[in-house]
Amino acid sequence: MxxxxxxxxxxxxxxxxxxxxxxxxxxxxxxxxxxxxxxxxxxxxxxxxxxxxxxxxTHRHEEEHEEEEEQEHTVADVAAxxxxxxxxxxxxxxxxxxxxxxxxxxxxxxxxxxxxxxxxxxxxxxxxxxxxxxxxxxxxxxxxxxxxxxxxxxxxxxxxxxxxxxxxxxxxxxxxxxxxxxxxxxxxxxxxxxxxxxxxxxxxxxxxxxxxxxxxxxxxxxxxxxxxxxxxxxxxxxxxxxxxxxxxxxxxxxxxxxxxxxxxxxxxxxxxxxxKDETCSQYVIDTDGKGEVPNEQHLVLELQEDGKLVTSDDPPVVFGSLDNEFIQKSNLRTGNLLRFAVRDESVRLVDGKMQTGELQFVGKPNRARAFADSHSKALFQYAARHAPLRIDDLIASIQSNNMELESTDVEMQD
Missing domain, CATH: 3.30.470.30 (DNA ligase/mRNA capping enzyme)
Structure with a gap:
């Protein structure tokens, strides 16, 4: 039996x-x-x-500055x-x-x-x-x-x-x-x-x-x-x-x-x-400027005044920094968006944050781009290359929640 x-x-x-x-x-x-x-x-x-x-x-202004919160202004001020x-x-x-x-x-x-x-x-x-x-x-x-x-x-x-x-x-x-x-x-x-x-x-x-x-x-x-x-x-x-x-x-x-x-x-x-995955999107892993998937993950980060490289999150997540000598030699300015390659072996996940060791400067992204990558995008791209969140995981999560609800209903009836 x-x-x-x-x-x-x-x-x-x-x-x-x-x-x-x-x-x-x-x-x-x-x-x-x-x-x-x-x-x-x-x-x-x-x-x-x-x-x-x-x-x-248009090139980025040399004196980029943070805008004040919009709700502090009148409608006319914001529009003007x-x-x-x-x-x-x-x-x-x-x-x-x-x-x-x-x-x-x-x-x-x-x-x-x-x-x-x-x-x-x-x-x-x-x-x-x-x-x-x-x-x-x-x-x-x-x-x-x-x-x-x-x-x-x-x-x-x-x-x-x-x-x-x-x-x-x-x-x-x-x-x-x-x-x-x-x-x-x-x-x-x-x-x-x-x-x-x-x-x-x-x-x-x-x-x-x-x-x-x-x-x-x-x-x-x-x-x-x-x-x-x-x-x-x-x-x-x-x-x-x-x-x-x-x-x-x-x-x-x-x-x-x-x-x-x-x-x-x-x-x-x-x-x-x-x-996204390959079934519902043509573009899962980010491509480079030539439209090809690079061997290493790329990150677009923003250069801050103190040389730190940060994401577009609020508050931003720091991924690294550049020294003044490199910044001056490369003619970089505060607010510039910069593209970096990430070595897989240097990545660590600590307390929900992605930490990178060595960042290799690749160049500047398209000038029409407004913001750096977000931290969640960096995490998703890393996972997509190594251990992606699959559709089966989403289905299993829903099924698990349904089971918990059914179990709760049974307990209430008892």
Whole structure:
């Protein structure tokens, strides 16, 4: 007689970062950070509409400085300050307005109950604003991608309803093959700010409000590009499988995970996560300037005034430093973004942080780039080369959570 099968044990993949702790802190912080959401949206809309395009090839200013927190300024101050920015300062300001995901290095607990998931379209991430009869899209570095008429509210001269100055702001990815703006989030609709609304509510509004307009219709003279909402799922086993393996009208570039309770927070946040493998993305491991996968992992870091090399996180993570002699000899300046190669044998993971020994200077990245790599990206890229977080790990995490819930239900019934 065959022995009875062993009972399934809860799955737990060893954590390699402090990502879960930061998720908990981020949820606590957002409830205490309820600034004037309407003012923030109005300032962003004004800046998107009026700020000149920063030249992509402009050299970084010698006297780069940290900007003050936006909530300390009036709407007029923020909009006026942004409109005066040029070059690298403008690129940095606009890049700070988009909510950027951390890279998933640990599977979050409670994926099925607390998270949404969807397939990320491949393309250019941008903010789209419609107001005063015109629609403008700007990519992450602030450059204008398109200026066009659209069927969004007040997005064309033909479609002005209510106050002409009323504005809408969408977080989109422009997918070149089908010339479509895929909406992944909504910041403002007809002047109503959604900054302090949960992701669950914002996703509901994307789908409901888009159907109130003709923005999803094929292009026409007064509607140059089509807008489409991405299919969003609850991160159950079925939802994860649909996002991972299901068909989409666009080329996939990984999966995006949104915590249902997350507000729209400008900058990098652990409440949104990006994950990818070879099945759902063409580009898992970063390539070099020639489009080839280098033998060693590359990191883009920012040079600080004291010579330290840091990530784009807040607060930044220090990966190393350069001495003054090398900085002067290489004609480097504070604020420069620099590319380094990382020797695998020098990497250590300590208390959720990635520590590198020897960094080899490779050169400067594209000048249009606004920020250094984040710490979570460095961790994800290292894991992708050695011990990647796989789709099976995400499935096992959901199954384990389901088992825990079933066990709790049984105990309550007893």
């Amino acid at each position: 065959a022995p009875p099968p062993e009972p399934r044990r809860p799955y737990k993949r060893p954590a390699i970062s402090d990502q879960q702790r930061r998720r908990e802190l981020a949820l606590q912080a957002q409830s205490a950070r309820r600034a004037d959401a309407q003012a923030r949206a109005r300032a962003l809309a004004s800046s998107l509409l009026t700020t000149p395009t920063p030249p992509a090839a 300050s942004a409109s005066k920015l040029r070059g690298s300062e403008a690129r940095r300001w606009f890049a700070r307005q988009i909510m950027l995901p951390e890279w998933m290095v640990d599977a979050p607990p409670h994926l099925a109950s607390d998270w949404h998931v969807f397939a990320r379209p491949s393309g250019k991430r941008c903010l789209v604003v419609s107001s005063n009869g015109i629609t403008i899209s700007r990519v992450r570095n602030g450059s204008i991608l398109h200026r066009f008429p659209s069927a969004l509210p007040n997005g064309s001269k033909r479609d002005i309803s209510g106050p002409a100055s009323s504005y809408s702001i969408l977080d989109c990815i422009f997918h070149e093959p089908d010339q479509t703006y895929y909406i992944i989030d909504m910041i403002c609709w007809r002047g109503y700010s959604l900054y302090d609304c949960t992701a669950e509510f914002r996703f509901f509004w994307v789908n409901s409000k888009l159907t109130e307009t003709s923005a999803g219709d094929p292009p026409s003279a007064n509607h140059r590009y089509r807008f489409s909402a991405v299919p969003i799922y609850e991160c159950t086993l079925e939802g994860l499988q649909a996002a991972y393996s299901g068909g989409t009208p666009y080329v996939k570039d990984g999966l995006l995970f949104y915590n249902k309770h997350a507000h729209y927070q400008a900058g990098i946040t652990p409440l949104t996560l990006v994950w």
